[in-house]
Amino acid sequence: MKGWMGKILRVDLTRAALHEETLDPLAAKDYIGGRGLGIYFLQREVDPLCDPLSADNLLVMATGPLTGTGAPTGARYMIMTKSPLTGAITCSNAGGRFPTELKRAGYDALIFSGRAARPVYLWIADGKAELRDAAHLWGKTTHATTDLLRAETDPKARVACIGPAGERLVKFAAVMNDKDRAAGRSGVGAVMGSKNLKAVVVRGTGKVPLADPERFKVYNKDIIERFKAAAKETPLGLTINGTAGVVITTQHLGVLPTKNWQQGTFEGWEQIHGETLSAKYLVRNKACYACPIGCGRITRVEDPVFGGEGEGPEYETIYAMGSNCMVDNLAAVIKANYICNEQGLDTITMGATIACAMELVEKGHLEEATVGRPLKWGDGEALVALTRMTAAREGFGDRLAEGSYRLAESCGHPELAMVAKKQEFPGYEPRGAQAMGLAYATSPIGGSHMRGDPAYFELFGVPEKVDPLEWRGKAKITKAFQDLSAIIDAAGLCIFFAVRNLAGKQLDVPPTGILEYLNAATGADYTLEELIQAGERIINAERQYLVRAGFSRKEDALPPRLTTEPLPDGPAKGMVCHLDEMLDDYYREQNWTADGIPTDERLAQLGLDTEGRG
């Protein structure tokens, strides 16, 4: 096989047994890789009703056929498993260098099953793999773990690992690779911790074989030249200010979630904006493998209380820990971000859970005595202290470690958790960006925009501007973006490059550029229809997995705040999110029943059986 390495490594942690398996070429073509391969294996091998933190769950780490090929942003891998936060699936992906190294070591994917009796790590060097004792690493931060593992294996090795939060099964623990890149969401780190798997360490010196290197090279050159020319004309915001530059847009469109989503604008926005970040704290930009954008931020904060050095923050962190907690001290947000990276925590859920706790205190549903400290809006010190306590499950941190839904429910007010399927939202207010609400509600992982990002057409005007306040006609575009994101995730690309540069300029965003790259890399001769269908197949296989886990329309829901309380401020003042109306349209577009179940006819069109397997 070309593009794909054609090999999967199975790691049975219970028996400490490893074996290599050939990647089925038909499955590879139908599911592409990454996210697609993840659902392919979950569908076959994981009981949708199993306990996510039991030995019955699988942890799949899968790269895409474009990972490591040199295609721009072809740097990513996907972690898929059943989520302890949501009970649905995870789709947590990350870039950096680890995924490319894994392919260069000879594998498309790693599949972990069972549970090790004692802490272990997996060491892979160019197709040779072994499980090693990790007792000496247990309790160590992600940074210390990475340094120690490189010292005892190979200084050039790449590491993906969990921190103390994953060991303690914090429901939103992340898997960190290359120290600061996070497969952050839905508790993939807790699943890794439950398996007693501390880290995966890889050294690969091979090359990813290409089916038609000449065709690949010519196309790649053209794409990069066009990208560079455009960036010269209009310097790229993502390069200049990172994702933190989004603050100005969301603030002025009234969709910057503030005060646990009680407002859509934040008075202190300028203090947490990307330009402030660049001016005060930026050391340099950082790029993932083969990325011409370089949105990563290496930062340093000189401050007696919040000082430190590390990577971040991203926009999502700034919303969750900044405006959402009304913290306008960017240094405090950065400090909490560093702690999340080192302890292995998802910054979105962490910030959103603290914001939820702040509202529970404000409304009198939670005593500060229970929290063990004052907890008022805007308290940066509380943000940092509670983040630390969560990673350690210390005191009130033990309750925060369960995420906002379980916290709010235990206080008798689950409606104050700003979640879909028990996962906290990213930073775009659906009352002022209607399709965003539909995307949150229908995402297979719950509150997420990365599985089909309507911010592109509603807020950023890509490929064209669509009125963010209008809900009619949004179902069709949202579905198209979800299908596109499934393809991007499966191919191993980054959405920040792919949406603008490798998809068509119409609202149905055909994946034309990805098609060319995939065919040159794999020789699999995808037609455009086949590729679009592969995206739809992934979405439907995921959906049917959720159906088998007991999910249906009633879980495709948003908190009542977003659907019944008019937004009190900003340009979207007076709006609610028209989710129900959009859902009816959306299910029709998908050819799912009115209850959100894929019809047998739809599954059959995609070559899937009634269980969603194919």
Next chain:
Amino acid sequence: MIVRVKCFTGMRRFAPADRTEFDIEIEAGASVARLLALLEVPPDIQPIVAVNGARAETSKPLRDGDKIVLFTPVEGG
């Protein structure tokens, strides 16, 4: 009349050298569109405009002392 303009992101380059926030003199009753023309913003660049904190169309007439924010949207996540 005099209005205060603040440029962010892609609009920075239309601000006078080294200044992101500046006062500019413009005829009474001029619209946002007139301000953009004065700053020599080509018509294919359509910034997001906020006047005194509220989003505004380019047809909006300005008043003395208005605070105007100009930027082009930047993606991320």
